[in-house]
Amino acid sequence: MADGDTRVIGSKNLGSSGILYNERRDFYIRPNVVKELWTDVTPFTTVVANQATMSGLADPSFKMFEHRNPWVKQKFNLKTAVANSAMPGKDVASGDIAIDGAEGIQIGSNLIGLEIEVYSSAHAPKFRAIITNYIASGDKINIKLLEAKGTLAIVNTDYAMVIGSAFGEGTNSPEAWSDDLSVVFNQCQIFKTPVEVTGTLLQASLRGESKELARLRDMKSQEHKIQKERAFLFGQNYSGLSGFSDAEAIHDKDGNTVRTTMGIIPAIKSAGLTGDYKNYYSASDVADYSKFVDVMERVFQYVPESGLKRAFVGAGALGHWSKMSSASGTFAGDSGWTVNLGDMKRDALGFNYRVLETPHGALQLIPTPSLRGPYNKTMLVVSDENLFHAQYRKPQFQASIQANDYDGVKDQYMSDEGIGISLVESHFLMEV
DSSP: OOTTOOEEETTEEEOTTOOOOSTTSOOOSSTTOOOOSOSSOOHHHHHHHHHOEEESOSSSEEEEEEOOOGGGOOEEEEOSOBOGGGOOSTTOBOOOEEEEEEESSOOSGGGTTEEEEEEOTTOOEEEEEEEEEEETTTTEEEEEESSOOTTOOBOTTOEEEEEEEOOOTTOOOOOOOOOOOEEEEEEOEEEEEEEEEEHHHHHOOOSSSSOHHHHHHHHHHHHHHHHHHHHHHHOOOTTTTSOOOGGGOEEOTTOOEEOOOOOHHHHHHHHOOOGGGOOEEOGGGGSSHHHHHHHHHHHTOSSSOOSEEEEEEOHHHHHHHHHHHHOSSSHHHHTTOOOEEOOOEEOTTSOEEEEEEETTEEEEEEEOTTSOGGGTTEEEEEOGGGEEEEEEEEEEEEOOOSOTTOSEEEEEEEEEEEEEEOOGGGSEEEEO
16 A cells, blocks of 8 residues: 555445554553643622621521611701802891702701801812701701801702811700611522433443543532522522512422522622712723722712722733733823733632732732623622622532432532622622
8 A cells, every 4th residue: 555545344444554543542641641621710709708697597598687877978068049149248147048969967946056168069069158047947047157158059050068066055965867787688599400320320430530420520519609690690599688488489490489588799789889989880981991909989988988999800801901910102101190000910719810910909810710701801899898709508519319219429519698788788799
């Protein structure tokens, strides 16, 4: 035969040397070692579980108390226009001014004695005053100015920020007011991941992995964990975080109640927060480093903050900041700030991260395999204090769950778990 010729015997192609190259040959360098992807499969679940896990819940549907300190921002809107002539000078009473839209304070006679500063809708300061009277009919107040503003008018888009309080000598204690604790809800859901091999496969002597049942048990363990991770990130609860009732329960075809946990990303999106509490930002909101710095001001606004927050990122989001840190002559450089992205490091919990420094704090960027596809350019910044892992029933490995006469082995990973989310405005979602 000439070099390069082949002969066909039956259905087998033979090379010129006559050697059969097929899988029967024992040319495996390490016959019992198979390389695996996704060693860091669930960093989000790992962080939450190690930060705070609450087990032994009394009910798979659970409630959490939360409270927002009212002193963070105390303001209300002025809804009555007052002409210039009504405020000719210092210590002169104005007319009745209707108010609404109170935030961090209650509208009522408790307003009497408060010192306020009034701003325009464009946040320009206008004047300071003392509230001298509250009129219950129509929610109106009277004020006295603390500075001469004879040519200044009040318009019905102004708002007042509370500075403090000031009372006359010998006066009685003012009316007290208080707020109550809020309640948010979530649920644990039942996760099941089965593992099954026939008796024949169980007995077989194999290459690659010598024990197929052991290999599948390991693989299904990871599958069970990453499905929990996706549920904690993307899961939807019919009632959201606002409550739960049997009438809103989902049922399977046999009428069994099916509970689902509300994931952190849908919780942020459905909250629809705006203004100073906005926590969901599209790509246009963080389109350049200058805008991103402004967003970081809100991310780190709540006290106390450690100055370091965890951000779970898709590969596209991590790549965005990698490109930014190496770019020259970009808007980042023009703004006077530089994007400082640290080297890859290994956390004690077993996942990789890089640190992105911002003027307001540092973000620990954690590559998250679940943030792929439509979430590739997603950054999820969480508040550790307001997130926990809820376990109604701890993860279990249930072996040999089939009938005794079954020719094979069927196991199952089962858990009844969820995630607890409170003060949703302390968590942030960005699409870069």
